[in-house]
């Protein structure tokens with residue numbers, strides 16, 4: 665009996681008729697792209713699955729999703745098995761929690777620190793040290809992948825590389841360790857073209873996105889004795905530019921190099937009075953702050969959603985950063 669994770673997962677799924685694959689709210693280039701890969705690996709085992717989204721715009725992954733079978737979540741959906749990736753907390757599933765609650769079998773593949781309200785499953789594989797869930801899937805299923813045709817291996821390598829680009833921010837985050845470069849080298853052996861993937865994933869944007877980011881950058885203020893960089897994009901800006909900011913590359917990437925900023929707070933109004941907040945810090949544990957408000961992520965990069973007027977949202981977040989800075 666082979667007790668590898670991949671085998672246990674295949675055994676678990678072999679008893680099921682329908683399989684849902686899903687990830688955290690505000691899906692990103694790790695969780696969502698990892699699902700494209702996982703879906704393909706399951707197909708190779710004769711297992712049909714459906715990726716369940718929140719109906720977000722996924723066009724930025726067009727170069728990887730020619731085959732993906734995706735449906736937006738609907739209230740009455742039910743599947744025998746649900747696999748959650750890049751997320752281990754019910755709090756980060758939103759309405760799609762129902763997919764887990766209604767499934768007979770649940771598996772979780774993730775690399776986040778355990779947060780509030782952990783998802784209960786039959787098969788959990790959570791490894792904090794892994795760079796991305798896409799990389800985890802490559803490693804967990806490597807034996808299977810190596811038996812596939814070159815074109816399919818290349819597709820899976822592309823997905824894996826994009827997940828790494830997403831979670832390392834193009835190999836600049838602290839998680840860009842030796843093992844990550846070694847895995848990237850293996851992916852090159854499968855014919856990936858890093859410069860093409862980099863362009864497709866990071867530099868594939870519209871004029872309105874550039875304008876949106878530029879106007880957002882112009883809101884920057886330095887707060888808390890110039891230790892925290894704050895910026896925002898309100899809903900009016902998105903409307904004015906006829907731009908849907910959800911699931912686009914976050915402008916936060918462009919301010920992470922500000923030398924004096926010990927922390928970054930970016931508030932993006934995605935609906936009137938609903939703010940998607942991104943927190944970054946090189947010295948503070950922003951995951952703790954995010955988790956307090958039902959969000960999550962990693963120590964140095966986390967996100968949450970907050971409702972209210974900008975002034976109130978900003979004041980709340982700044983007071984959390986102030987406390988964290990005092991304790992640091």
Ligand SMILES: [Mn+2]
Pocket residue numbers: 694695750775795796797831
């Ligand atoms: Mn991830």
